[in-house]
Amino acid sequence: MAKTDVIDLMQHHGVKPTANRILVAEALSDAPRPLSMAEVGDVLDTVDKSVISRTLALFKENHLVHVIEDGSDSVRYELCHSHEEGEDDDVHVHFYCLSCRRTFCLHDIHIPAVSLPEGYSMDSVNYMVKGICPDCSSSR
């Protein structure tokens, strides 16, 4: 995603695009997979981890990122590509490889909806499949 698009995305979500925030957003955007906080830090060694922490928290509040818990003892973040302000969209299934410990986005697979019992209201959904990825099953 181009820098101007990232800035645009932030503005649509009410986040002031500072230099560091642009870097973080671009790192997420350029990554082939959802990144953990530590991984963002690895890519951006100029940016302090406290800034990354606060930036990702801010992005989360403003629905600029999807948060993915894959059980790998660190939460992962994925840039939300919708320009809507409110709810998340483009919610797809994620796959965590138990062998290489990478998390993949299965962009083409939408999360099937469920209807919740009376009284529950939905904010976000995570659909997480664990298993072995193609790379790991072929290299055995």
Add this chain to the structure above:
Amino acid sequence: MAKTDVIDLMQHHGVKPTANRILVAEALSDAPRPLSMAEVGDVLDTVDKSVISRTLALFKENHLVHVIEDGSDSVRYELCHSHEEGEDDDVHVHFYCLSCRRTFCLHDIHIPAVSLPEGYSMDSVNYMVKGICPDCSSSR
């Protein structure tokens, strides 16, 4: 679940039922909701947290528990009631309340299946909905 059932469950999964392990399994079984490691420790103050850690890891390996990541910075465990050895069954949707931070099992709601792309093999699935639970939405 009765003590004998817990022992039975362990033996079906190839886990030797020691005193501590029975306590942990019973704690999970008696809880109205999936418990974190710390919560198991709160219930069982006689059992060391290292034992609980190792026990839950063992249960996990042997598919005796479902592992639930609700993003609350601690993983939760739920006793798996099937007596099958291999795959998990009785996979249902979970609900995490953003307000009271409790995790509920929506036992009646099965996780809708998805078909994975070529090459991916499935081991387990998590379907996690976040939002506001009935208790919290009524008390506002």
Add this chain to the structure above:
DNA sequence: GTTTATGCAAATTCTTTGCAATACT
């Protein structure tokens, strides 16, 4: 008697926070 489990303390990992300095409007 050898293997497996336990219990304590210390270590590890990942993340957040306090606070002073800096940059923005």
Add this chain to the structure above:
DNA sequence: AGTATTGCAAAGAATTTGCATAAAC
């Protein structure tokens, strides 16, 4: 000037590991 952001260091939370003792088969 006043508010928001940054960067460093230190604190915090959750879990795991090393190792010696104790229990089980």
